[in-house]
Amino acid sequence: xxxxxxxxxxxxxxxxxxxxxxxxxxxxxxxxxxxxxxxxxxxxxxxxxxxxxxxxxxxxxxxxxxxxxxxxxxxxxxxxxxxxxxxxxxxxxxxxxxxxxxxxxxxxxxxxxxxxxxxxxxxxxxxxxxxxxxxxxxxxxxxxxxxxxxxxxxxxxxxxxxxxxxxxxxxxxxxxxxxxxxxxxxxxxxxxxxxxxxxxxxxxxxxxxxxxxxxxxxxxxxxxxxxxxxxxxxxxxxxxxxxxxxxxxxxxxxxxxxxxxxxxxxxxxxxxxxxxxxxxxxxxxxxxxxxxxxxxxxxxxxxxxxxxxxxxxxxxxxxxxxxxxxxxxxxxxxxxxxxxxxxxxxxxxxxxxxxxxxxxxxxxxxxxxxxxxxxxxxxxxxxxxxxxxxxxxxxxxxxxxxxxxxxxxxxxxxxxxxxxx
Numbered sequence: 001x002x003x004x005x006x007x008x009x010x011x012x013x014x015x016x017x018x019x020x021x022x023x024x025x026x027x028x029x030x031x032x033x034x035x036x037x038x039x040x041x042x043x044x045x046x047x048x049x050x051x052x053x054x055x056x057x058x059x060x061x062x063x064x065x066x067x068x069x070x071x072x073x074x075x076x077x078x079x080x081x082x083x084x085x086x087x088x089x090x091x092x093x094x095x096x097x098x099x100x101x102x103x104x105x106x107x108x109x110x111x112x113x114x115x116x117x118x119x120x121x122x123x124x125x126x127x128x129x130x131x132x133x134x135x136x137x138x139x140x141x142x143x144x145x146x147x148x149x150x151x152x153x154x155x156x157x158x159x160x161x162x163x164x165x166x167x168x169x170x171x172x173x174x175x176x177x178x179x180x181x182x183x184x185x186x187x188x189x190x191x192x193x194x195x196x197x198x199x200x201x202x203x204x205x206x207x208x209x210x211x212x213x214x215x216x217x218x219x220x221x222x223x224x225x226x227x228x229x230x231x232x233x234x235x236x237x238x239x240x241x242x243x244x245x246x247x248x249x250x251x252x253x254x255x256x257x258x259x260x261x262x263x264x265x266x267x268x269x270x271x272x273x274x275x276x277x278x279x280x281x282x283x284x285x286x287x288x289x290x291x292x293x294x295x296x297x298x299x300x301x302x303x304x305x306x307x308x309x310x311x312x313x314x315x316x317x318x319x320x321x322x323x324x325x326x327x328x329x330x331x332x333x334x335x336x337x338x339x340x341x342x343x344x345x346x347x348x349x350x351x352x353x354x355x356x357x358x359x360x361x362x363x364x365x366x367x368x369x370x371x372x373x374x375x376x377x378x379x380x381x382x383x384x385x386x387x388x389x390x391x392x393x394x395x396x397x398x399x400x401x402x403x404x405x406x407x408x409x410x411x412x413x414x415x416x417x418x419x420x421x
Contacts, residue, residue: 001028001057010056011049014197015190019182024053030177031057036129038114038174039152041181043406044229050179051110051150060148063107066100071113071408072399078121080137089138101134101145108148113408114174115155115166125149126170149174154406184226184233191222194230198237211241216251224258231403384419387412391421 004024007013013024030037031054039047048067055065073081080089084099100109111117117125128134129149133142151174160166184191195213203210213221226232240249240257249257386405394400402412415421 001032004028007053007057011053013046013049014194015187017182017187017190019180020187020190023050023179023181026177026179027053028057030054032059034148036148036174036176037150037179038177039150039179039181041152041154042183042229043154044231044403045181045183046230047152047154047181048110048112050181051108051152054150055108055110055148058108058148060107064104065108065110066104067110067112068100069112069409071116071402071410074410074413075118078118079124082121083124083134083136085137086139089136093138096136099134099136101128101147102143104147105145106147108150111149111151113153113155114151115153115157115160116408116410117166119165119167122167122170126167126173129170129173184229185224188222191224191226191233192218194233195221195237198234199241202238202241206242208241209247211237211244212248213254214248214250217249217254220251220254221258224260228404228406380419383415384421387415387419388421391416 002010004021007024007028013020027037027050037050037054039050041047051067052065055061068082070078079085080093080097080099082099082101084097084102085093087093087096111125124134128145128147132144132146134145135142155166157166157171157175161168161171184194192213195218199211221233228235236258244253246253387401390401390404391398394404398409398412398416402409405412407415
């Protein structure tokens with residue numbers, strides 16, 4: 001069995017983070033067995049290296065290794081892809097076809113994005129894991145296969161189980177051994193090592209001088225959250241290597257290229273260690289903006305009534321009302337919004353008689369200019385816009401756009417149809 005350092009060199013793994021080393025050591029330790037392994041980690045952390053290490057260090061290394069992206073296969077054909085089909089099993093099945101589990105007999109199969117599997121396919125997969133038996137689509141003949149399964153996902157499978165989207169028995173069957181890969185933001189000591197490696201590779205590939213970072217810029221990228229993880233860092237290194245004329249990137253330039261304001265939504269942790277996602281914060285912002293819009297509507301309505309109603313309707317307190325509308329309240333007023341009619345106070349004394357001549361308020365000028373509507377923060381509108389921008393950025397290439405958004409190709413395809421993009 002090879003050492004950890006040898007494995008890193010063979011597979012081009014950069015970094016000395018403690019959690020990364022622990023994950024790789026666990027992969028090396030379980031490799032000689034036939035135990036099913038579940039790799040957990042965010043999109044872009046490099047989960048695909050773990051099954052390669054496990055296969056390379058096992059007794060199956062001379063047999064087939066097949067990697068399957070479950071999220072990229074349409075739901076209607078995934079059973080045929082995994083288990084094969086008989087001739088005439090469905091329209092277009094002009095000949096018998098072997099599935100991945102039959103082809104990989106004696107080897108290892110890597111099921112990436114296993115959380116995207118349809119429930120009907122999950123039942124078939126569970127049977128293979130338990131007995132090694134499967135049937136081709138359109139066949140009643142039981143076949144046997146001896147395959148080691150390594151699965152990976154960036155989906156929270158326990159939440160998917162609660163929503164009825166993933167089978168609990170399959171989860172425990174896959175999760176015999178769990179390997180957790182840390183996100184890049186938790187590997188700050190490795191970020192500059194990775195950047196220099198990527199920059200060196202692209203300098204050789206494009207035959208141009210090596211790109212470097214100033215000390216301040218290096219510190220900036222080490223503390224940047226990198227929501228796209230290693231994939232995003234690699235794409236960024238390629239971008240600056242090709243586009244930037246200056247070979248030394250300053251702190252000012254790096255903040256322009258990596259502004260925090262353009263950061264994609266990420267999962268963060270609360271003070272108590274529990275996780276909260278971007279959707280919760282967005283909902284809170286939306287509620288606050290809705291409240292602001294309601295107050296703006298009330299302000300416009302009040303100003304309109306001031307212009308159209310008789311001054312006596314306000315009990316002689318017009319100036320006080322205007323101050324309330326513009327949040328310029330007298331010191332003795334409570335900051336709590338009144339829940340009663342603001343135009344007439346209950347149990348008030350008879351309005352005083354004014355000695356001054358009646359004044360026509362119809363010519364008074366009040367600021368009743370249109371109130372700017374807050375930008376919509378609808379979850380669907382934001383999601384649609386983000387998908388549209390990602391597709392435009394990658395010129396319609398769905399795989400690259402899906403990687404950028406941190407979702408599977410199948411999910412992206414479904415969203416494109418949903419939003420008519």
